[in-house]
Amino acid sequence: MNLIYIIPKYAAYKGLAAGLLVCLLIIGCGNHAIEKTGSQPNLILISIDTTRKDHCSVYGYERDTTPNLNAFGAQGARFEQAYAPTSTTGPTHATIFTSLYPITHHVLKNGLKLSDEYVTLAEILKTQSYQTAAVISSFVLNAKFGYAQGFEFYDDAFQPEESTVKWKYWEGHRVDGSFDRRADHTTNRAIRWLKKDREQRRPFFMFVHYFDPHAPYTPPDSFLNKLSRKSSLKTQLDKTISKYDDEITFTDQQIGKLLKTLKEVGLRSQTLVVITADHGEGLMQHNHMEHGVNIYDELVRVPLLFSWHNHIPMNRVLNTPVGLIDLAPTILDLLDIKADSWSVQGQSLAEALRGQVPLDPMRPVFLFRRHYNEGTVGHTWVKGKKFGIRVGKWKYIEGFQENTKELFDLENDPNELINLYDNFPKKSLELASKLQEWKQENTRANSNRGQISKEDSSRLRSLGYVE
Ligand SMILES: [Zn+2]
Incomplete structure (x- = not known):
């Protein structure tokens, strides 16, 4: 029997099954034993919605939109040619979490649910005793769409006073509460988790999603036209792009605040921090604003930065095309967590990040x-x-x-x-x-990606977890 039919039926066992599986393959069996030193590194993954790589000053943009990312980039490595798999929020986040392409995980557009069948990065880390938490900023990633899989804490409830988008219906769904949350409120929530809610005895994985650069472009007043003289904004498009840039700058400031807190609580050196975006934004290069409708570079080229003191060389720049499909395997490899049985479509970029092996420039x-x-x-x-x-x-x-x-x-x-x-x-x-x-x-x-292998299925079956 193919496991794809077993897992949904026994969805309640999924976490346990995945946990057992990873234990079987990794900890217990010796071949890929993890050295349990008691100081397992932490992971923070930050996704900035709708952020074009070429509008970030860390990648050379003329306006200094990302001073904090510039400093962050200097402490680690950045990919110059990283691609989101598509130009829509839900499908890309599903790819980030599962390392499967949209046509495989079937979240082909926003508002579709990531099936419980698929194993996620958070689920794998949870089996490794990681405390898992997510603080998100848009209804698009609401837990009801399957993105909370593996997270013990998933903050997707926004107060009206924190919100800038007032939509009540979206993609055929009634919006529960407010649609989004501004970056300062998201940062405060993430900081509160770091300082108060986190269990000190466990390593943690925290996912933080910011939504501000997404339309409508409504930066806080103190950021409006911060980087451009009003007189230089001659057309309506100039003014719109300036506001979009201001939203990126505001989010960058908030990321700076979060990273500063990480340092203050003494966790920076033992935490791998990864920063990316789910897609870019059309600003009329191909006669289109916003995103979704095409896959030209302005919509799919995203920032991708890694920093981890003493583990990733400083100021490293990688020019080979890569995809966010590679994110989860890379993170697990860097954290020295082997999940060989997790069927993914990306590949680890860890050796290249460390400077050990160059990437294949012709990999599609x-x-x-x-x-x-x-x-x-x-x-x-x-x-x-x-x-x-x-x-x-x-x-x-x-x-x-x-x-x-x-x-x-x-x-x-x-x-x-x-x-x-x-x-x-x-x-x-x-x-x-x-x-x-x-x-x-x-x-x-499609029938077996994201699942576990037949042998592993047999092992689980012999232990009574699946039939
Ligand atoms: Zn998005």
Whole structure:
């Protein structure tokens, strides 16, 4: 019997089963024994919603939007070419947590539930005695959509006075309470957990999600036009982009406050901190504001920074394309937690982060855009799904139902403005067939990804956890 059918039926056992499994494979069996020194490192993972890599000064943006990330980046490593798997909040976070692509974990758009069948990073860490906590900032990641799996503490309740978005219905769901929470309130909640709610005797994993850079762009008054002279904002678009940047700056300040607290409570040196974003934001580069409808770089290139004193070299810059699909395996590898039986689609970047082995520059990164019924979103006509692949300097995007095939040379055309599909037919075909292979592989693998292996299933069955 395939485990995919067993796990949902025995969902109540999932945590126990996963825990037992990891114990079986890791701690008890010796092959991959973890050295239990009593000083297991902590993990903080920060996701900043809607933050374009190229609007962060840590990546060279002309406005100094991220002074705290600049300092953070200097203490660790940053990826220059990190990709979200898609340009939508829910599906990307599901990928961050499961290391599965959206077409595998099936959270293809916002408002769909991440099934309990899938094992998450928080669940794995919980089995390793980590205390797990999440402080989030948007209803999009509400626990009802499955993102709280593995978290012992999941703060997704927002007060009206903390909120800036007043939506009552979203993607067909009634919003419970307020829709979002501003970064200062989220930071205060995270700090309270660190200082008061945390159990001192256990290592912890804290996930913090900020939502401010997401539209509508409403920075606090003290941040409005902080980085730009009013006279330089000539068009409405200039003013809008300035406000978007102000939201990033405000969030950066709050991340600085959180990191300062971590230092004050004496935990900075024993904590791996990872900072990223779930997607970028169209600011009219391809005639579109906001995100979701395409997979050009402004919507899928995200910041990705790692810092852990004495474990990751300072000021390290990695230029190879990677994906957020790689985040969970990388984190587990850095923390020296082996979960070999956890079937994931990403790969660990830990050795490259440590400077031991270079990454394969030709490893593909895959991209996906959700299905849309035919229509117009903003100024963009949409129909069906889209898929993309990045290999080396090349990026290929196809939308069969929109009848589009695009090939870009990102080295010479970073803004993806010149479609070279007809100019380089061999390269176009090569990337199209790689993409096709990947889609077929995903379709085949869909029935068992994210699960545990048959042997592990047998072991659990012999112990009475599954039938
Ligand atoms: Zn988002």
